Amino acid sequence: MPPDNPSRRVDIMDVEDLVGKGLVSLCRCYASQKFPFCDGSHNKHNTANLDNAGPVVVKKDLPADVQAKLLVPAQTSEAELAKKSDKRADNYGIVSNMPPDNPSRRVDLIDSDQLRKLVEEKGVVSLCRCYASKKFPFCDGSHNKHNELTGDNAGPLVIKEFSSEHKNKKIKTEHKEAPNVSDLPTLTMDEVAKHNTEADMWVVIHGKVVDVTKFLPEHPGGVAILKQYAGTVADEGFDGVHNDSVITENLPPECIKGIVEVSKGAVKQEVKRPDIDRCLNLYDFEAVAHHVLKTSSFNYYATASTDEFTKKGNQGIYRRIKLVPRVMVDVSEVNMSTSMLGVPLDFPVYISGAAKCGFAHPEAEVALCRAAHAQGIVQMCPHMSTKTHAEMAEARAAGQTQFLQLYMEKDRTAAKRVVQNADQLGFSAIFLTVDSAGIGKRERDLRSTPGGSAPRSAATARRWADDMTWKDIPWLRSFTKMKIVLKGVQSGADAVLAYQAGVEGIVVSNHGGRNCDTARPSLEVLVEVMQALKAANYDPTRFEVYIDGGIYRGSDVFKALALGATAVGIGRAALFGLAAFGQRGVERTLEILRNELFTVMQMCGKPSVHDIKADSLVGVQEAISAAAWDVANANPTTIQFD
Numbered sequence: 001m002p003p004d005n006p007s008r009r010v011d012i013m014d015v016e017d018l019v020g021k022g023l024v025s026l027c028r029c030y031a032s033q034k035f036p037f038c039d040g041s042h043n044k045h046n047t048a049n050l051d052n053a054g055p056v057v058v059k060k061d062l063p064a065d066v067q068a069k070l071l072v073p074a075q076t077s078e079a080e081l082a083k084k085s086d087k088r089a090d091n092y093g094i095v096s097n098m099p100p101d102n103p104s105r106r107v108d109l110i111d112s113d114q115l116r117k118l119v120e121e122k123g124v125v126s127l128c129r130c131y132a133s134k135k136f137p138f139c140d141g142s143h144n145k146h147n148e149l150t151g152d153n154a155g156p157l158v159i160k161e162f163s164s165e166h167k168n169k170k171i172k173t174e175h176k177e178a179p180n181v182s183d184l185p186t187l188t189m190d191e192v193a194k195h196n197t198e199a200d201m202w203v204v205i206h207g208k209v210v211d212v213t214k215f216l217p218e219h220p221g222g223v224a225i226l227k228q229y230a231g232t233v234a235d236e237g238f239d240g241v242h243n244d245s246v247i248t249e250n251l252p253p254e255c256i257k258g259i260v261e262v263s264k265g266a267v268k269q270e271v272k273r274p275d276i277d278r279c280l281n282l283y284d285f286e287a288v289a290h291h292v293l294k295t296s297s298f299n300y301y302a303t304a305s306t307d308e309f310t311k312k313g314n315q316g317i318y319r320r321i322k323l324v325p326r327v328m329v330d331v332s333e334v335n336m337s338t339s340m341l342g343v344p345l346d347f348p349v350y351i352s353g354a355a356k357c358g359f360a361h362p363e364a365e366v367a368l369c370r371a372a373h374a375q376g377i378v379q380m381c382p383h384m385s386t387k388t389h390a391e392m393a394e395a396r397a398a399g400q401t402q403f404l405q406l407y408m409e410k411d412r413t414a415a416k417r418v419v420q421n422a423d424q425l426g427f428s429a430i431f432l433t434v435d436s437a438g439i440g441k442r443e444r445d446l447r448s449t450p451g452g453s454a455p456r457s458a459a460t461a462r463r464w465a466d467d468m469t470w471k472d473i474p475w476l477r478s479f480t481k482m483k484i485v486l487k488g489v490q491s492g493a494d495a496v497l498a499y500q501a502g503v504e505g506i507v508v509s510n511h512g513g514r515n516c517d518t519a520r521p522s523l524e525v526l527v528e529v530m531q532a533l534k535a536a537n538y539d540p541t542r543f544e545v546y547i548d549g550g551i552y553r554g555s556d557v558f559k560a561l562a563l564g565a566t567a568v569g570i571g572r573a574a575l576f577g578l579a580a581f582g583q584r585g586v587e588r589t590l591e592i593l594r595n596e597l598f599t600v601m602q603m604c605g606k607p608s609v610h611d612i613k614a615d616s617l618v619g620v621q622e623a624i625s626a627a628a629w630d631v632a633n634a635n636p637t638t639i640q641f642d
Helices: 041-049 064-071 078-083 112-122 145-148 188-195 223-227 247-252 282-292 297-301 309-320 364-374 389-394 412-425 443-448 457-463 471-476 493-502 522-535 552-560 571-579 583-603 620-625
Strands: 011-013 024-025 055-058 108-112 124-127 156-158 200-205 208-211 257-258 339-342 343-345 348-350 380-381 402-407 429-433 482-491 505-508 546-547 569-570
Touching: 041 055, 064 124, 064 505, 078 208, 108 112, 112 124, 112 156, 145 208, 208 522, 223 429, 223 471, 223 569, 282 571, 282 583, 297 443, 309 457, 309 620, 339 443, 343 522, 348 364, 348 380, 348 482, 364 380, 364 389, 364 571, 380 389, 389 402, 389 412, 402 412, 412 471, 482 552, 493 522, 505 522, 505 571, 522 546, 522 552, 546 620, 552 569, 552 583, 571 583
Parallel strands: 011 156, 055 108, 348 569, 380 402, 402 429, 429 482, 482 505, 505 546, 546 569
Antiparallel strands: 024 055, 124 156, 200 208, 208 257, 339 343
8 A cells, every 4th residue: 555545454466467477476474575475474474473374376277176266165164174284273264275185374376367357357356364254365344353353454455457657566556537527427315325335335525426335345444434424425534534536546437426416405604714813822723623623523633531631731731830031131133943853943833743634624734734834844744644645745845844753553564664655755754653552532532423533543553553662763773764753752761761762852742631641741741851861961962852732822832942842842723723724824823822932032031042941930840749630520521311
């Protein structure tokens, strides 16, 4: 799959790479060094994991009886085959079409001409690699349930026929021309509603009626997500996760069945917004975003873990620390410029990576990129993005720098592809998220979207690394020259370990309170981190400390810098600005922070950001010792009764 869309272990191959070559063996154990081709690693893999995997063997001129077994369930039961060898595993009762006297591995034989014919008939042939399919060796989507039950991260091998320009490339997406809208028939929603089963499923996306029936087993998010929109409008689930190109890349033109007939009552009304100049602070932009966004979209952005105490604490601690204004200092010129990993910033703020920007605006991360450039700061692009990493890179202006936020995957090969793709696209640093070994229980989001709408949710938890250790840092170093920053450090001890591991910096962050509720506020941790690093005699010229969480005012930025941060990240604030007024809303959000910081620097007698020190603050230890949040309103519920 494209490296910037590594949603699961799916690989796409050209059928012409598999036929007419005598014999091709395709890996199903994911251990091969020649992946997706087999190199015999399944033998070692099976011994180490008590697995029973074997390759798919595509061979020319197979006997007719073997070809027949591909399409007709074998008559010999798994139990009978098992009697012939104690090495035979159950594998969901799937029967290999290898000779019954050699059932020692899960090898299946497919005739190359037969495979080509199937591709010509169906357009796409998906081969199962989890062994759970009821249509084995073909995929029926069972890998989603299999992955959930076993912690695996399997996906099918998708075989298509590519155009000649795509020959000999193992991982490609097709860019087909969408049918001309004027040539499409107009359909009613009543007609669309009839197609609401797995055997016959249509959905409406941006006014187009799309037949997704054949795509169901291949959908990276699983069948269940599409089923909830069967026979209805799917914009809410589609927007924020995909762009329109994903339809033409994954479905043939004939799947576009028509355009939907829109009744007058169904016309989307433009939501009224106040004039942007009436938004005086970041709270105003949040209020406008709340007004214009769907409830489920706003709740996804605003949600935090369980009681949301840490989210509240992130903001509250800034209010408890007092400023010390100074007088008789020449602040006729205030210099807010600084640098971040050697990249110049006009002022010490950056846009942090956040998923599902498309919920806020169709331009999503591209609009954030342009806003960051306009304001002279850096954008950290999210791993789980609406736009592809390539689209974000293409939006980059001349001389502009972007960083990439990365979630580590259990499948390190998939993670490596994302990093190498980022290298090729010109990203200059990886911000590796380290605070997400588990998945936070985000109740506000769960109320709006049963199961949760986060890309990193319980349904996909087994994809993500809960086994990441300090050994992963030299592993990353072995194949990338990008700088590495650890995002989500929450203790002085881990800050010192990060420094000793040789990374270029850390972000003191608790994921906006979205993962581990009642974890300490970020600013409180920053104080501990700086004390620990100084005690370890760290070199601030090679190791920088950033912070995010709870930033609403320019004075918050000032206080973070005074306590040792090099720069401050904003996540939700940028999204709320984007939702409220698009790119201009993001720019205005940043302008407000910049102007407020300018004023505080003047009032505190600091003509340069490098002059900002802890002597401008009072009550830091008292703020840390005070209650971080009000527990009087604990145990909230919004449950409704019929």
